[in-house]
Amino acid sequence: MSVLVLGHKNPDTDSIVSAISYAHVLNQRGIQATAVAQGTPAPETEFVLNKFNLKAPEVVTSVASKELYLVDYSDLAQAPADLNDAKILGIVDHHKLGDVTTDTPLECWIQPYGCSNTIIKMVADYYNVTIPADIAGAMLCAILSDTVLFKSPTCTKFDKKAAEELAKIANVSDLEALGMEMFKAKSNLNASPRDLIFRDFKDFDMGGKKIGIGQLELISLSMVTPELKESLKKELADVKAEGRHSAVLVLTDIMKEGSELLVVSDEEDVIINALGTQKSDNMWMPGVMSRKKQVVPPLQSAFKA
């Protein structure tokens, strides 16, 4: 039976491409593996898959009695509900260490790099696995996306090196142009407020409180009209009401290199203070590009039990 390679809920480009690229690496290592996903591709990911002629992984929401590799997460909240009935063989991730545990030894490649695909390139190198051009192109896009064209504080020298090597394999000479084309596709706001909030959304357990954080990365915040912002706030209140302590949306301007905060919470002041901004209609956070590195850790600290 083929083992499954599965990214997190509300999959982003790194999550979907990691499933595809890691399944390739595992297959080359002699482990029969199939890429799957917990959802369909968002606009950015669709662009990447089209660009490099790759198919979207099959959507899977139950993993009972399956053998699994997790890519791009290690939190139970981001896994299918029946993860405990599956056997986890390995994890590739670049986030904080979550609450997934196992009964048997496994293989974890977890590094504080900007992108899971940088780590997958490292595993491929370790096992002398060759990466085909189409998968290399998608991996390159995942790195450009996660590191926001190398501008995010999460970006490391390992990400840059992997991106350069993957660009060569994929025959991409202008990384900047590819990245902008991709972020243009990502900046697509033709969707319902709910879909926009959940496009890249993660729930976290912070000191026993369920805190959902979405992020929209845009070429320019000016794309968000006052009307759209009002609708997003209203929808955020509904998202919060669905059993969450807080619902947060981070609107990132990738050219201005900063983010605006939208928040509905039982403890709004705690969140606003933790993120170093002030209560207003336009809560701007200069330099904030990374949910993982600049939003989640201060909130974790603020809500630590």
Place this chain on the structure above:
Amino acid sequence: MSVLVLGHKNPDTDSIVSAISYAHVLNQRGIQATAVAQGTPAPETEFVLNKFNLKAPEVVTSVASKELYLVDYSDLAQAPADLNDAKILGIVDHHKLGDVTTDTPLECWIQPYGCSNTIIKMVADYYNVTIPADIAGAMLCAILSDTVLFKSPTCTKFDKKAAEELAKIANVSDLEALGMEMFKAKSNLNASPRDLIFRDFKDFDMGGKKIGIGQLELISLSMVTPELKESLKKELADVKAEGRHSAVLVLTDIMKEGSELLVVSDEEDVIINALGTQKSDNMWMPGVMSRKKQVVPPLQSAFKA
């Protein structure tokens, strides 16, 4: 400030040597690191440190506000009580994934190999770090110990390869002879029953039940006299009474390649059945050499919530 590299409670040779060898690797990578331990060396480890002129790491029981690398574990039960007040920068381990979590991204090298030092050799190779002869000798001993001279089912081709390369660096030609010398030192039974039980003892949370499992690896089980066995059983009852659901001692005969089970538990039958033996005065488990691979997983399954 120097970061600490810390193994698990009741440290065995792999745990102590991992702290020493990983601190070396980190220092060579430019990260100022100091090896520490949660206890003093057991007889086997003392033999290894003496043999290769290494000092026992300083004993540390509190890690509040320290920066830490964990080696050879990822379970809170095996960490200092104030681990939550420390910052974990990385983990090297070869066990099941435990319940340690972090607030920030970190570096985990976790592989289903026979020994943490095999993984540390891999990290050293990845970063082009040279290992000095004395540390290489101790790492070799850790591999020989954890894999019981390559006879344990936990042993992989990666362990054998690392051991061969380390033997060359350490100028050791007869691995078998070194291993037997080490296991002779380990078979030292001149200690109190309590000390023998806790020499290599780990507490596990299994479906909410605290289950402590010790292991004594001996050149021959005939060394355990009926009187000693009686004292061990009596002491095991005290260990169980200290807030545990079960206290287990696995007496391994490394030459006969099997183990005898001693157990005091609220659910003795569940444990005896899970380990595939029958209730008697001499509960022999043929082929059982590895707590990690042959004892913990069946008990985890049996007690799964």
